[in-house]
Amino acid sequence: MNELLNIGLIYSTVRTATPLLLAALGGLYSERAGVINIALEGLMLVGAFTAAVVTHYTHSPWIGLTAAIAAGVLIAAIHAVLCISFKAQQVVSGMAINILLIGVPALLSGAFFESTGATPQIPLHELLQYAPVVIAFALVPVTWYVLYRTPFGLRLRAVGENPEAADAAGVSVTRIRYAGVLLSGALAAIGGAYLSIGQSSLFTRNMTAGRGFIALAALIFGKWRPVQTMLACLLFGLAEALATQMQGVVRVPVQFIQIIPYVLTMIVLAGFIGLSRAPRAIGIPYQKEK
Amino acid sequence: MLELRNITKRFGAVLANDHVNIKVKSGTIHAIVGENGAGKSTAMRIAYGFYTADEGEIIVDGQPRRIETPHDAIALGIGMVHQHFMLIEPMTVTENIVLGAEPGGAVALDLTKAAERIRKLSEEFRLAIDPHATIEHLSVGQQQRVELLKALYREAQLLILDEPTAVLAPQEVEELFAILRRMRAQGKTVVIITHKLDEVLAISDEVTVMRDGRVVGELQTSATNAAELARMMVGRDVLLRIEKPQAKPDSTVLSVEHLTVTARDGTQRLKGVSFQVRAAEIVGIAGVEGNGQTELIEALAGLIPHAQMSGRMEYLGRDIAPLDARSRRELGIAHIPEDRHRRGLLLDFDLKENSVLGVHYRPPVAVSLGSVLLDDGAIRKRTERIIEDFDVRPANPDLPARSLSGGNQQKLIIGREFVLQPKLLLVAQPTRGVDIGAIEFIHRKLVRLRDEGCAVLLVSAELEEVTALADRLLIIHDGEIVGEVDPTIATLEEIGLLMTGGKEQ
Ligand SMILES: Nc1ncnc2c1ncn2[C@@H]1O[C@H](COP(=O)(O)OP(=O)(O)OP(=O)(O)O)[C@@H](O)[C@H]1O
Numbered sequence: 001m002n003e004l005l006n007i008g009l010i011y012s013t014v015r016t017a018t019p020l021l022l023a024a025l026g027g028l029y030s031e032r033a034g035v036i037n038i039a040l041e042g043l044m045l046v047g048a049f050t051a052a053v054v055t056h057y058t059h060s061p062w063i064g065l066t067a068a069i070a071a072g073v074l075i076a077a078i079h080a081v082l083c084i085s086f087k088a089q090q091v092v093s094g095m096a097i098n099i100l101l102i103g104v105p106a107l108l109s110g111a112f113f114e115s116t117g118a119t120p121q122i123p124l125h126e127l128l129q130y131a132p133v134v135i136a137f138a139l140v141p142v143t144w145y146v147l148y149r150t151p152f153g154l155r156l157r158a159v160g161e162n163p164e165a166a167d168a169a170g171v172s173v174t175r176i177r178y179a180g181v182l183l184s185g186a187l188a189a190i191g192g193a194y195l196s197i198g199q200s201s202l203f204t205r206n207m208t209a210g211r212g213f214i215a216l217a218a219l220i221f222g223k224w225r226p227v228q229t230m231l232a233c234l235l236f237g238l239a240e241a242l243a244t245q246m247q248g249v250v251r252v253p254v255q256f257i258q259i260i261p262y263v264l265t266m267i268v269l270a271g272f273i274g275l276s277r278a279p280r281a282i283g284i285p286y287q288k289e290k
Numbered sequence: 291m292l293e294l295r296n297i298t299k300r301f302g303a304v305l306a307n308d309h310v311n312i313k314v315k316s317g318t319i320h321a322i323v324g325e326n327g328a329g330k331s332t333a334m335r336i337a338y339g340f341y342t343a344d345e346g347e348i349i350v351d352g353q354p355r356r357i358e359t360p361h362d363a364i365a366l367g368i369g370m371v372h373q374h375f376m377l378i379e380p381m382t383v384t385e386n387i388v389l390g391a392e393p394g395g396a397v398a399l400d401l402t403k404a405a406e407r408i409r410k411l412s413e414e415f416r417l418a419i420d421p422h423a424t425i426e427h428l429s430v431g432q433q434q435r436v437e438l439l440k441a442l443y444r445e446a447q448l449l450i451l452d453e454p455t456a457v458l459a460p461q462e463v464e465e466l467f468a469i470l471r472r473m474r475a476q477g478k479t480v481v482i483i484t485h486k487l488d489e490v491l492a493i494s495d496e497v498t499v500m501r502d503g504r505v506v507g508e509l510q511t512s513a514t515n516a517a518e519l520a521r522m523m524v525g526r527d528v529l530l531r532i533e534k535p536q537a538k539p540d541s542t543v544l545s546v547e548h549l550t551v552t553a554r555d556g557t558q559r560l561k562g563v564s565f566q567v568r569a570a571e572i573v574g575i576a577g578v579e580g581n582g583q584t585e586l587i588e589a590l591a592g593l594i595p596h597a598q599m600s601g602r603m604e605y606l607g608r609d610i611a612p613l614d615a616r617s618r619r620e621l622g623i624a625h626i627p628e629d630r631h632r633r634g635l636l637l638d639f640d641l642k643e644n645s646v647l648g649v650h651y652r653p654p655v656a657v658s659l660g661s662v663l664l665d666d667g668a669i670r671k672r673t674e675r676i677i678e679d680f681d682v683r684p685a686n687p688d689l690p691a692r693s694l695s696g697g698n699q700q701k702l703i704i705g706r707e708f709v710l711q712p713k714l715l716l717v718a719q720p721t722r723g724v725d726i727g728a729i730e731f732i733h734r735k736l737v738r739l740r741d742e743g744c745a746v747l748l749v750s751a752e753l754e755e756v757t758a759l760a761d762r763l764l765i766i767h768d769g770e771i772v773g774e775v776d777p778t779i780a781t782l783e784e785i786g787l788l789m790t791g792g793k794e795q
């Protein structure tokens with residue numbers, strides 16, 4: 001057992017927690033504004049895919065990362081338009097985006113690279129292995145500050161709790177909600193990009209493997225607060241890191257070990273969802289009487 | 291200061307405001323009265339930019355202005371305290387007040403400075419609000435003062451209050467009026483919507499009377515009286531005090547003995563209450579809200595878990611304590627709940643569906659194969675009957691309950707319970723937020739039901755109401771019945787003393 005608890009484990013916990021944290025913080029901006037963002041999975045996928053493809057063509061991972069952010073914002077904009085302007089069911093819109101983005105990268109990589117869902121190998125960039133980690137963890141205090149110490153954060157929270165009251169106070173509910181959802185697209189896409197061009201050197205089909213949903217669980221477990229959400233992400237990261245290290249060490253079929261992070265997600269959600277108090281207006285489109 | 295000119299506003303087929311003209315003079319307190327659904331809130335929401343008018347002009351300080359969002363109104367110095375408060379519960383007073391007009395730059399929210407200013411304002415107007423308190427920990431009256439502070443903080447010159455007194459205890463009403471007078475003394479202008487004519491006479495300088503979406507009168511308060519205002523509002527003479535024949539009580543219908551209710555947190559809400567209600571009498575329960583009335587009614591209606599109660603409840607000689615709400619209703623116990631939104635209606639369901647709640651599973655509403663299907667025709671007929679007998683407006687069974695004004699929602703609930711032809715009626719706050727025309731109507735219906743032999747247990751926070759309706763009046767204080775008085779003899783002072791815990795001589 002001792003060989004499991006070492007510096008390597010800490011390092012890999014942080015590494016696995018990073019994409020979760022980016023997506024979860026993204027989700028936080030959207031959900032604190034009152035828009036459920038179950039599309040995190042799809043947003044991560046579009047980030048991962050775009051980063052890999054653009055890096056492949058431009059040979060610059062930085063352009064790849066920028067393109068991933070742009071793509072994430074674009075897809076998030078679809079969610080925003082549907083949920084905010086057209087008052088669609090937020091879970092339905094999110095699921096539609098997820099399904100779309102499981103299919104589209106496979107289709108496109110088939111067309112571009114004649115593969116069944118993967119992109120070609122791209123050279124690993126040293127800095128990109130660390131930069132997103134730093135960004136993710138630096139974003140925790142930044143998000144806290146934005147949320148509790150800026151007018152934007154106050155409005156964001158207000159709009160997620162009681163949009164009518166925010167409206168009466170002269171705040172544009174639509175504008176703030178758009179901002180929240182678009183931000184979530186950008187952050188989740190960085191999380192995805194880190195998976196494809198930071199941690200590995202190509203995009204593979206469905207490479208997020210449910211991390212968007214785990215991020216969502218971390219957000220709920222973290223009560224929609226930045227620091228708690230980070231801790232939740234670290235817990236899930238630890239579970240995954242442990243699972244990875246146990247493979248080959250513990251004599252259990254590998255599938256049982258891989259299942260650990262997902263089982264943990266279910267336990268956490270089943271046990272804690274009732275304890276955390278969601279933003280009160282979450283999931284409800286704001287319908288202003290005219 | 292503010293002038294609405296020819297404002298017209300439609301909601302679908304409903305003409306909520308029909309060429310409304312209201313002129314509010316600077317430095318005055320201006321009251322707006324009218325029946326439920328007369329269009330008072332609509333007119334003021336238009337002035338505040340919450341709704342946009344279909345036609346008409348808004349003039350502020352002599353200039354025509356476009357007010358399309360609350361933001362525009364705020365910029366013009368208009369503030370509004372809504373019928374339902376616009377506060378964000380988990381946030382602090384300061385956060386709520388600065389929202390939308392935050393001090394400091396885009397990256398730094400300066401709450402310390404804001405809190406200081408709020409504290410000063412609160413002192414100046416004697417509001418006694420702590421800027422750092424969280425809204426959900428404040429009483430309703432305090433929350434209302436936070437709303438006032440919000441307007442003051444933004445230096446509103448005109449303050450609109452929509453039924454501010456409906457949720458306040460008499461003492462708090464006095465305090466609110468003192469604040470409004472201080473504001474007027476500072477040159478600010480106040481518009482107040484209320485159903486209570488004595489309040490209009492006490493606080494306002496001028497009154498606008500609305501009926502059916504139109505302005506039907508503009509008066510100097512000093513030159514009018516309650517009877518005249520009531521007549522203008524309703525379009526006919528209104529009895530401000532119910533006339534009822536002497537009760538002829540019959541045999542005992544409900545007998546309660548040593549009833550206690552313990553809340554989940556362990557506190558005793560009812561501490562051994564005993565009383566009886568006979569057929570053909572109205573027994574009133576008077577008390578300051580929160581002294582166990584709610585629990586008493588809910589315990590009798592079957593809405594409190596058996597395990598939280600002890601004591602006996604006998605209805606027509608039968609112990610009903612073990613029965614659930616449905617079985618009690620089947621035995622002829624009807625219930626008009628105090629909170630019509632929480633217990634009374636499904637707001638997004640239409641009037642038809644709301645009219646059959648509680649009988650939806652049995653004939654004539656549910657039919658065939660052991661009552662598994664709803665009979666739409668029968669439901670519609672039943673609803674139309676309620677709408678007609680109880681004057682529910684608009685008279686359209688297909689509207690969602692939400693689109694009715696509060697008074698009409700209440701009439702629908704009362705109608706639904708009355709058609710059950712109950713032998714015992716439990717009724718709480720039957721006229722809260724209801725206009726005087728409808729109050730008179732509801733009171734008459736209650737007396738009629740009594741005369742038909744129904745036993746009525748009435749709880750109301752309005753002393754005038756219980757004393758006028760009840761044949762016997764019990765006073766409840768801190769979960770105990772502290773006295774019984776004859777409402778035709780007892781004075782309001784005597785009753786008030788008992789209500790606040792002073793014992794009967
Ligand atoms: N958002 C809305 N959608 C549809 N109809 C509405 C809406 N708001 C108000 N109405 C209708 O417009 C009419 C005027 O309503 P309003 O709320 O202005 O009345 P009010 O005078 O304030 O009544 P109350 O004393 O009950 O508050 C009513 O018939 C009401 O049913």
Ligand SMILES: [Mg+2]
Pocket residue numbers: 330331332373452
């Ligand atoms: Mg109103």
